[in-house]
Amino acid sequence: MGRIEKAFASAKKPAFIGFTVAGDPDKTTCIRIARALIAGGTDILELGVPFSDPVADGQTIQKADERALAAGTTPDTVFEIVTEIRKESDVPIVFLTYYNIVYRRGIERFYREAKDAGVDGILIADLPVEESEEVCEVAALCGIDPVFLITQTTSDERIKKIAEKARGFLYLVAVLGVTGVRDQVSDGAIDLLNRVRKHTGLPLALGFGISTPAHARTCTRAGAEGVIVGSAIVEIVEKNLGKPVSMERDLRTYVSQMKKDL
């Protein structure tokens, strides 16, 4: 059983999945951010591998990608960050990236290096299931879970196709739109959760636009096995740039508050 599956199977409560951009604002600070997220109780750590043109992301994460790239972050840096985290934690780690980063390095090389560093799952935001055959084969060979997005516009037929290919968990997109903090969780998100549930036994996690304990509660009461928080975490990082001590404190506090109410 992989780390992701184990995390969901053994959890008594829904999982808190925390996202940060690898290398934001630099390698050393990013490792401290990851530590703080884990110390606050993050069940699964999601790391964005930065890309120059992150079309699925809103402003907050775009800016974080730009900071990471300006600091010289490359896939090598990202693998080094994972290696460092793995020295002290067994928390499942999932990459979220864009296809050109993987394609450029070579799919096999990227997945093998990711596995060696200790990555458990990879989600490629611009790789729909129809284009994913080669990636899924390589992922299976390397023992990495291919994680996929399902959105409110995904048809039942395609949900079935995606659920067959996906491993670990399914990432349900709670909004029509890009990543970023929103006021509330839409009814559409809950409808989506119920619709996907009919087709799969995989754990379902809701993300995009989730930032408060109330949002998280809405999701988990509707039956989500996990919530994913990205932009709200990155906003804390952004607000505390140059102040690593308060950054770590704020991140720990935020995650533990979110966790308490799950």
Add this chain to the structure above:
Amino acid sequence: MTTQGRYGKYGGQYVSETLMSALIELEDAYSRVYKDPQFTRNLTDLYTEYAGRETPLTFCPNASRELGCKIYLKREDLVHGGSHKLNNTLGQALLAKQMGKKRLIAETGAGQHGVATAIVGAALGIPVEVYMGEVDTRRQALNVFRMELMGAKVIPVKSGTRTLKDAINEALRDWVANVRNTYYLIGSVVGPHPYPLMVRDFQSVIGREAKAQVMKKEGRLPDAVVACVGGGSNAIGIFHPFLADDVELIGVEAGGEGIETGKHSATLCTGDTGVLHGTLSYLLQDEHGQVLPTHSISAGLDYPGVGPEHAMLRDKHRVTYTAVNDPEVLDAFRFLSKTEGIIPALESAHAVAYVMQNAERFDKDDIVIINLSGRGDKDVAEVAGMIEKC
């Protein structure tokens, strides 16, 4: 998807999950109208009565004398709006209307595609919003005014490099958020399938006309057809009907300040394969897959990617892709203005510059067709400023 939407290994649909349903809907709608004679009639009618097609294939006696071969210009500069872009926007807007979409969004670089979208929005009664890099809104202020005059809303894009690439990023983000009622009207043969196919089909009217016209005037096919390549829509439009013929096809990219300086947009000349904006093609990128900033004297060619069909034609050596630099383009801009009284768009001046640079390759009786994809009025202020600086 196996063969659908692929040009050799290039093309495909590399988009966020949210957009897949929209692309499937679009493929379906397009495959229906493609075979619908009524749609074709409506479009042909708009081409003739509204856009001013067919456009002339103008013989240029003075330029021919100077360059030592028979120069013909395919006059897309005379299409309503001032460039070939309307061929595509009319087609896609008709399709959007048929699909019941209530809003058009578009990206624009030089502003020509934005203007062409604003035109169809006004003509067909569909609200239009155009994303334009902040840098380009300044370079092409006149086109911003034209778009607004025709009722379009222009949204300056302040992220990334603030040029065409980032305008496409923002348009894609908008589309993801408003996918149910919004039609994304892409302006070139880029983006996910079916865009490269649709845009090529709509632009192929250029090559079909040119082929019939040259046969009528000269009784034979041309020796060479030359077009500039940014995303590649005017080039594929004129090349496509000649692909099976014994005609040399030359695509001219923006060499900017020179390939060796790194400040250029010559994707097919220097790029490697990669994925941007939903398609696998050639791409200007660094060793880690980050997309590189580009440069060109012409905003319309300032794009790090290129249409996937061009990528295939490059690999098959069916089309020769080359590049000319900014100073040569300025020379060509002045040359055509002076010799023929035709001010070319800086984009199209790249094709003219190639023929000037390679005039010795052609014999006196060789027929060379240059696709004059747009008129240069939009560029005169910018060029005046550059000439002053020289």
